[in-house]
Each structure stands twice: as structure tokens, then as C-alpha cells.
Amino acid sequence: MASRAIYLVVAVIGMVGAGTAAWWLQKPGAAAPQNAAPAVARNAQRAGAAKPISVEVAHVRAMAISDEVQAVGSLRSRRSVVLRPEVSGRVTQLHFRDGARVRQGQLLVQLDDQLPRAQVQQAQAELSIARANHQRNQELVAQGFISQRSVDESAANLQVAQAKLALAQATAARLKIVAPFDGIAGIGNVHVGDYLKDGTDIVNIEDIDSVWVDFRLPERYQTQVRVGQGARVELDALPGATFSAVVRAIDPQIDANGRSVAVRGSIDNRDLQLRPGMFARVTAVFGARADARVVPEEAIVPQGSKPYVLKVVPGAAPDSRIAQRVPVQLGLRRAGQVEVLQGLELGDTVVTAGHQRVQQDGAPVRVVVPAAPEPASLPTSAPARQPA
Structure with a gap:
């Protein structure tokens, strides 16, 4: 019984305390400190916003x-050809040195032409006879000794003789291989006495006083690139050197595989620093603003x-x-x-x-001005240890 009375007293005291606390918290004076905290925070925020x-x-x-784009490409000769004979024959003379300059029309290789020269002489003799016969028939027909048919036949024989001579001369000319343009001869593959079949490689001729640089640009630049625009060319083989190129041609067809457009530029190479086949790094310049x-x-x-x-x-x-x-x-x-x-x-x-x-x-x-970074201090070395 005594324990139940104690529990009852404690419960009553707790209920009275809870009611007193609730009444205290509902007073206007007690609520003021709680509402003051958000107001202070808002004022502090306004003060912070006004601060610079x-x-x-x-x-x-x-x-x-400059408006530019970079690409890679290769150098090519302005003109390049590999000389090959059109007819078979034996080499009798070579008139060039490997790596030397050649001129347009210069005789480079002479094949054996004894038989063609004899055919040319035979054709010349036949032409001379046919011309004389035709001239005689023209005189006789004027005097009425022969018919017009004989004159026509002699005229046809004259034309046949002229065609035979032209054929013999053309055959003999094909045994003389000449340079098609000014350039530099490559390394020859034949010697005097070699028998060459038609189509055999003899030597390459390269015109490199001006070289081409071929490169490709993404298709989105095809409306910006124009003939006459400039480009800078750098080569791994000549580090530190920069060459100026001018766009000379633009391929009208877009490559469907790489979605790119082929562009060709020219570089002045009279000092012969550049060689065909070099790898080039090209910077195409579309425009510049100073x-x-x-x-x-x-x-x-x-x-x-x-x-x-x-x-x-x-x-x-x-x-x-x-x-x-x-x-x-x-x-x-x-x-x-x-x-x-x-x-x-x-x-x-x-x-x-x-x-x-x-x-x-x-x-x-x-x-504010950013502070300059302080130089890193060198680590100080520890003092040398004195021997005991």
C-alpha cells in the first residue's frame, strides 16, 4: 500500500509540472526569444548581401x-613521269646522269635504230620515185598522151609513199627517248647494252622547282576554303622551318569514306629544300583579324x-x-x-x-588583385654531423 501511494504522488507531481511548463511556453514573453532567431538570421543575410x-x-x-584549321598531308612533284620505251630495243647510248638536271627535248636514251633508219631511207627513195612519176603523168595528160586515170593512180601512189615515209620516221623516233619537261633525273635502272621491252622503267623525271602539298579537310570546312587562300606548312624532316603555301585546287567531290574534301596547294621550292613524299603538317588559314x-x-x-x-x-x-x-x-x-x-x-x-x-x-x-605565388623555398640541408 505504501508503494502505491508513492507512485500516485509522483504521477500527480509530474502532471502538475507538465501543465506549468505548457503554460509558460504559451506566454507572449517567452515566445519572443524563439522568434528572434530567424529575424536575426534574415538581417544578417541582408547585411551580407549588401556587402561587396x-x-x-x-x-x-x-x-x-586567325581563323585556321590544321591537317596533315604529303608533298608531291609539280610534274612527275617515269620514262618507258614504246617499242623494244637495245640501249646504245645514255645521255643523262643520275640526279642531274635535264631540259625539255633533251635526248636521254638512244635505242638501236639501224633497221628503222634503213626503212626511212627506203621510204624516201620510194617517195622520190612516186613524186617523179606523178609529175610526169601530169605533163603527159596535159599533152593528151595518157588518160586521167593514170594521173589519179600516180597521185594515190604518191600518197602511199608519203605515208610509208611518215611511218618509218615515227618508228625511228620512238627509239629516241627524250625529256618531256625540265626537271631532275632520278636514279636510272638501265645500262648501255641492255635489251628493253616496251614498258620497261628507265628513269623518273621530277619537276620540283614548285611542289604540291595535298591534304584533306573535314567536310564542314568546304564552304570556307577558297582557291588563293594561304596555308602554313611544317615538315618533320625540317624542324623549325615554316613554308608558305597557296591553295591551287579543291576537289569538287567529298570523300564518302572519310567525309573530307581534298585540297592541293603549291609551295615555291627553287632552293630545292623540299622533296616529294615528305610528311607535312598543314595549317590552312581562312582569314585573319588584327x-x-x-x-x-x-x-x-x-x-x-x-x-x-x-x-x-x-x-x-x-x-x-x-x-x-x-x-x-x-x-x-x-x-x-x-x-x-x-x-x-x-x-x-x-x-x-x-x-x-x-x-x-x-x-x-x-x-581584388590575386596574390602572386610565393617562390618555393629550397630545403635547407641539415648541418654536417661532427664525428665523435
């Missing part, structure tokens, strides 16, 4: 920039297809600055710089660091 935000900036400047407006890449804030920058302009209060969101139209990108086609002018100031702290357009900002 520290940002780093850069200025819009002018820079020479006063392009550029900003650092860090200033661009991507937002779908409508990027923008935060431009720093004077605020309403004296000596104050605010960040203004400005949509921009971008152009080329070069070496950490972005060309701005529309939206900014030379000398404008844009934010390059601190974008994430600028929550709204027109927020006050304070320009």
Missing part, C-alpha cells in the same frame, strides 16, 4: 587572331547556347561597382583567349573569378 563581393577581373583587349576583341576563357559563363559574362560597371553610390550580366556572341578560341563578336567593347572589365558568389544581376562587387 570580392572578384578578380580582366579587360577586353585587342589581339591578332583587332579581334578577346577575353580570358575564365570570363565566359556557359548557359546552354547563350553564354554570358559578368561585366563590372559603376554603381549608383560613389566609387561603387556592380556586376552586370551581359550576353555575348563568341568567335574563335586561341591560347586561353576567346573572341567576343558581340556584347563587349574594348576596355570593358569582366569578372574572371568569383562568379559563383554573384547570385543576382547588379550585385555590388569589389575588385
Whole structure:
């Protein structure tokens, strides 16, 4: 019984305490401290928003920039040919040296032409007889001693004799192999006394006073490349040297396999530094602007297809600055710089660091200069240990 009385007293005391606490919390005076906390937080937030935000900036400047694309290609001779005989024969004379210059029409290889020369002499004799007979018949028909039919036959015989002579001369001429154009002879594959069949390779002739550079560009550039445009050519075989090329031809057909367009340029090579077959790195230049407006890449804030920058302009209060969101139209990108086609002018100031702290357009900002990195200190060597 005593324990039940104790439990009853404790329960009554707990209920009274709970009711007293509830009454105290419902008083207007007690609720004030709790409601004060959010109000203080809001005031602090407003105070923080009004405080200028520290940002780093850069200025819009002018820079020479070029619209270009890189590709790889190969060098080719302006004109190249491999000399081959059209008829079989034995080599009797060679009139060139390996790697030497040759001139157009220069005799390079002479094949044995004794039989063709004899045929030419025979054809000349037959032509002489046919011409004399035809002339005699013309005189006789004028005197009425022969018919016109005899004159016609002699005229036909004259034409046959002329054709035989032309055939013999053409056969003899094919035994003389000459240079088709000015160039440099390659390394020959024949010697005097060799018997050559028709179509056998003798020597290659290369015209390299001007060389071609053939390369391919992706099909999206086919509307930009034009005949007469310039290009820079660098070669792994000649490190540090840059050559100027001019676009001479554009293939009208797009390669369906690689979706690319073939382009051919020319390079002046009168000093003979370049050789056909060299690997070339080509930079095709579509256009250049000497006063392009550029900003650092860090200033661009991507937002779908409508990027923008935060431009720093004077605020309403004296000596104050605010960040203004400005949509921009971008152009080329070069070496950490972005060309701005529309939206900014030379000398404008844009934010390059601190974008994430600028929550709204027109927020006050304070320009800070980034601290220069301290040079790394060299580790100090421990003092030499003295021997005991």
C-alpha cells in the first residue's frame, strides 16, 4: 500500500509540472526569444548581401587572331613521269646522269635504230620515185598522151609513199627517248647494252622547282576554303622551318569514306629544300583579324547556347561597382583567349573569378588583385654531423 501511494504522488507531481511548463511556453514573453532567431538570421543575410563581393577581373583587349584549321598531308612533284620505251630495243647510248638536271627535248636514251633508219631511207627513195612519176603523168595528160586515170593512180601512189615515209620516221623516233619537261633525273635502272621491252622503267623525271602539298579537310570546312587562300606548312624532316603555301585546287567531290574534301596547294621550292613524299603538317588559314576583341576563357559563363559574362560597371553610390550580366556572341578560341563578336567593347572589365558568389544581376562587387605565388623555398640541408 505504501508503494502505491508513492507512485500516485509522483504521477500527480509530474502532471502538475507538465501543465506549468505548457503554460509558460504559451506566454507572449517567452515566445519572443524563439522568434528572434530567424529575424536575426534574415538581417544578417541582408547585411551580407549588401556587402561587396570580392572578384578578380580582366579587360577586353585587342589581339591578332586567325581563323585556321590544321591537317596533315604529303608533298608531291609539280610534274612527275617515269620514262618507258614504246617499242623494244637495245640501249646504245645514255645521255643523262643520275640526279642531274635535264631540259625539255633533251635526248636521254638512244635505242638501236639501224633497221628503222634503213626503212626511212627506203621510204624516201620510194617517195622520190612516186613524186617523179606523178609529175610526169601530169605533163603527159596535159599533152593528151595518157588518160586521167593514170594521173589519179600516180597521185594515190604518191600518197602511199608519203605515208610509208611518215611511218618509218615515227618508228625511228620512238627509239629516241627524250625529256618531256625540265626537271631532275632520278636514279636510272638501265645500262648501255641492255635489251628493253616496251614498258620497261628507265628513269623518273621530277619537276620540283614548285611542289604540291595535298591534304584533306573535314567536310564542314568546304564552304570556307577558297582557291588563293594561304596555308602554313611544317615538315618533320625540317624542324623549325615554316613554308608558305597557296591553295591551287579543291576537289569538287567529298570523300564518302572519310567525309573530307581534298585540297592541293603549291609551295615555291627553287632552293630545292623540299622533296616529294615528305610528311607535312598543314595549317590552312581562312582569314585573319588584327583587332579581334578577346577575353580570358575564365570570363565566359556557359548557359546552354547563350553564354554570358559578368561585366563590372559603376554603381549608383560613389566609387561603387556592380556586376552586370551581359550576353555575348563568341568567335574563335586561341591560347586561353576567346573572341567576343558581340556584347563587349574594348576596355570593358569582366569578372574572371568569383562568379559563383554573384547570385543576382547588379550585385555590388569589389575588385581584388590575386596574390602572386610565393617562390618555393629550397630545403635547407641539415648541418654536417661532427664525428665523435
